[in-house]
Amino acid sequence: MILLGYTVLLLLWTCTAEKDCETPPPRRTKEILTGTWDKASYPHGTSAIYNCRPGYIKLGRVTFECTNGVWKHLHPYVECRNKPCGHPGDIQFGSFELTAGTEFVFGARVEYKCDEGYQMLSQRNFRECQADGWSNELPHCEVSKCLPVNAPENGNILVAGVYETDQEFSFGQVVQFECNKDYKLSGSKEIHCSADGHWNAAVPTCIGEKKIIF
Template identity: 30%
Template sequence: MPNPLRCTASKTWSEQPPTCELIQCEKLLQPESGSMNCSDPLGSSSFRSTCVFACDEGYELAGSTSNTLQCEASGRWNASQPRCAVVRCPELNYLENGVIRCGDDTETKFSYGNTCSFTCEPGYQLVGPSSATCTSAAEWSQQVPRCEAITCQSPEFDAHLIARCSEPLSDLRPNSTCSFSCEPGFELQGAQMTQCSEDGRWIEAVPTCKAITCPAPETPTRGQISCSPSLSYPVSPGTPHPLGTVCTFSCDEGHELQGELSVECAHPGKWTSRAPTCTAVRCSLLEAPENGRINCSTNEPVFNSQCSFTCDQDFTLDGHELLTCDRHGNWTGQNPTCQASSSKVAAITTGVTAGGAALLSGLSLAMWILKRLKRKATKFELNSNSDIDIPPQSYRNSIDSLI
């Protein structure tokens, strides 16, 4: 307790009156990799001064129980000054069948911002991230991966594909092989063999099996086609047909098939014969009747063609005026004829009568001459000793012609 002041005879106080000084605390320093923010209501680092500390990203306060310090009446801060220490993540030391690499500096290898990489031993592949980084939250950015034995995925086989693999499908390791073939009626589309590579991929894509088909047969003009078995999917004019398909052909009315009635799709995707054609049925060739004319609708006497007939003047048609070639190759009637009309017949008869009379007169004369010659011949019957010559041959011929 300070001494009391006394007033002396010299009219002065025995001591200088005391003064009150502001209590000061030790000056604080801003931490490395951090910040300090102080509030000084009475004076810098004095009684009731308050300082708040914070650290940069990747760092955390250390060495103090509080991030806020206050200068007390005792002239001391209520806690020790903190510092900023780098954040550290849990150590990564083991990866089964693999290796972790985090750097050579033991002080920083698991510190904020440092990255660790992961690799696997030969024959194994990484399942998960290939690296992880230590974050400001003292956690790794990724989960530690695992190393898994490399195998090729079991191939997805086509419905008609036959596969033979060197290892079980559940354990197709690198260098395993699979060979392929197809069921009968199908052909392989792709490689006949593939191999599992070191990175677990098939060197060649797994092939597929395609049905062996024949190109759609051409439907004959003026005809139809019917195939069995019928296809179970939508069919267009160009849809191919599988092996064993039999296609039968038919023709429209009045047409006949030229070629095979049916064809079959056979290996290796070819029809047993060419598709047939349909040709129009033909009738016999008609001729114009004597003393008449014919007019046909087509140049060739085919199905449905028609021929009409007309006669010259003074002649009339006997028979059908119009004939049609039917679907069997026959005309619908007999070939007609042209007959002379009645006036024409009368004129012909008159001419024949006059000519006949003249002819009869000539014949009568010829008969009379013949009789005379025969009488004379009897008068000259010759014996073997006769020296009379035989009548000339020309004469005899003339006689025979009259008889």
């Protein structure tokens, strides 16, 4: 009878005994496991603590525990989140848009473009939120420039009512032409510096007027 009682107790203990975890704690995308995990099994109740990978932050401890053969995330549920980079910065004569991500956090990307009539001087027009902050320097936009124009033969160039020669012009500037006495203008009387840095028309020419002799 006593032997039967011990047998029953042994069976009950065997059925209720907690199982070990036969695999290491799970690998995580944003977190990295601390310590060494090279055993064949891990006893029930074993805790595994994670740290955030570069580019991520946490507001608590990320912990898993072996519970009856299964690794479970302990409550309160804490995980690593993308590290914020703050505002990427505005540029003069330009703007930006968020092309990757929805917030200014690790993994986000913003692309800059210049306003009409301005050209980007920087080699890179983007910034990416990395583990140590925003990449690259802020891009720089400069007003588009048109090359100097030569006055037509037998004519002159006027800019804002003043004769000008051999000067560079910026987007939106207008150059007017006039011919000397006894010459007539053939072509556009004025041209303007376009947003792409080119003149919108060719320089006109001055043609001598034919005089009628009686």
